[in-house]
Amino acid sequence: MTAWVERTVEIAGTKVHVTRGGKGPPVLVLHRDIGMPATSSFHDELVKSADVIIPHHPGWGSSPRAEWMRSVRDLAVIHRGLLAELHIQQAVLIGLGFGGWIAAEMATMAPADLAKLVLVAPMGVKPSQGDILDQAIVSYIDYVRAGFHDQNAFDKTYDAEPSVDQLETWDIAREMCFRIAWKPYMYSQTLPHLLRNVKIPTLLVWGDQDKIVPVSAADRYLAALPNAKLEVIRDCGHIVDLEQPVRLAELVMPFIAR
């Protein structure tokens, strides 16, 4: 069992909470719009063979809000600052959903200094068919449930009746999404153009039952990224890392190691 170490790193005047563990190539994991649960089997799989760095985005979890932050690109710059502060070069970025958008933005900023990119059903581009589900008009529970094809996986992670603390956490996370990704909601109009510069190997993973980010968004990522491939997981919703963590790790680990 790997011990996770927690610390706070100050980036651009804002305190970023970081959990880190394991040995191997550095892997920065960027969490979802809904934050992340206390434990994750996907993280536990990763830490077996990588140096896993998991920041809380400013405004989520244990990282205080940066009042000035206005865009997901700002968030990407913060995490680039984090890599610099930790003296990490050639990191692998793993972005989960909303975190995938951040990872994609980070890759566009300096395409040559990252090792690989893993984008798990990333937001960030406008799907060619359908829209990214608008969390503003559904309840916290309904929104997160929509991220799971298998509702038992939701119950296992959050309990069938999530606690009030959890609801508050989701509300704070939702407020942050509004603050930085309100309009256009959950995508950038310029990102697809900038992604053309990102030539590093990229693995896109999508659940075939994703009700949050339509799989059609994968086509736009594939069209923009010159060195990307797509893996679709059957019978899986948007939140792949919590619904099928082992399957996701089976795809990601060899890709990172290669």
Add this chain to the structure above:
Amino acid sequence: MHLMYFTEQPMSAYDASEGLKYGATALTFSNKHFDPVAGSRLYNEYLEQYVYAEEVGVDGIMLNEHHNAPFCMQAKANIFAAVLAGATKRVKIVMLGNPLPLAENPIRLAEELAMIDMISKGRLVSGFVRGGGQEQLATGVNPAYNRERFEEAHDLIVKTWTVPGPFRWEGTHYQHRVVNPWALPLQKPYPRVWIPGVISKETIIWAARQRYPYIALNTSIPQTKQIWKLYDETATAVGYKSGPENRGYLARIHVAETEERATQNARQFMWMQGEFTGLAHPVWANPSGYFSPGGRRNFVEFAVGRAKNPRGNPTFEEQLADGMIICGTPKQVLPRIRHLLEETRPGILAVWGNDGNVSHRDSMTCIRLLAQEVFPQVREWAKELGLNSPFEAEAPVSIAYAGDLKQSTVAAE
């Protein structure tokens, strides 16, 4: 005492069972249920009622706006204000109010309001609101910056009205190259600003700091007293003594020739079968970032259906019992209004007279009885109780124009 007439302008001509079936009567409740033929008739009836209210002697017409919902047909309060500016001669046109955060360009609002003030020959009261939670979603405005946008838009509008242009505005939410509109309010330094609200502490404190009258929207008597306590404390802290001229109250009062008819019609205050502003979805009514962080825990429980609305959701009978709805013949309602005046001591009383499916005819009767058989006595009592309106008290438009401020002790030392 300033006595105003108010109606939400309900779009009553839709099949209410459809709303019940859908489970909400706001935001996403389809506008296929909206009937423009009925809408045209209703708009004209409401206009006729306002003009009649002036004829029979009310002091003001209170207007508001909401979006994507049948409970209020005004999608832009300034449109009715402009119509009234031309169609009436004497009444104050009281906007309660323009939802500032919804404005992408507050200069346009400043211009529209200036035009209304000039056309009405100085009868505008320009209230401002934050806009309800679902209004942010209906208009695509970020709820997380609602309060910041409210305050900045206010500051920009007041500067536009009081500082000769051209000037430049580089704010957080608004940037304007050239502020120099060729339409300025007739009233100087600028039209009175009244701030309506419910129990949001931040808004009460903000209004008191500006010395703008706060209009409590049909809050319970204990809640209203809490509001005045906070307002008065804030006023003292910034150096003035607040009184009835700083206090407004919106009461739901329906009067008819008979008690039976009055009660029957007053039930229409429950027409939307939900909370204050319709059968709202708790998530839309309180989008994340819209309410103050202190209320977060209560609202998240409400949003998932585990808790009652923190704003309350009492039944018709409960509301009758505690005076939040008053109905009857003029004689019957007067003692209850007296009680309200004694307990809450407002200098501005807005009477929300008609809602839902109350017929045009009964609405007109209600307006006549209010103006001719209720308001004269209310005015007498107001004199007796010293309830002066901001006009009677000649209160400054805002704290910036006050000549009576006590220096704070810190400054004196």
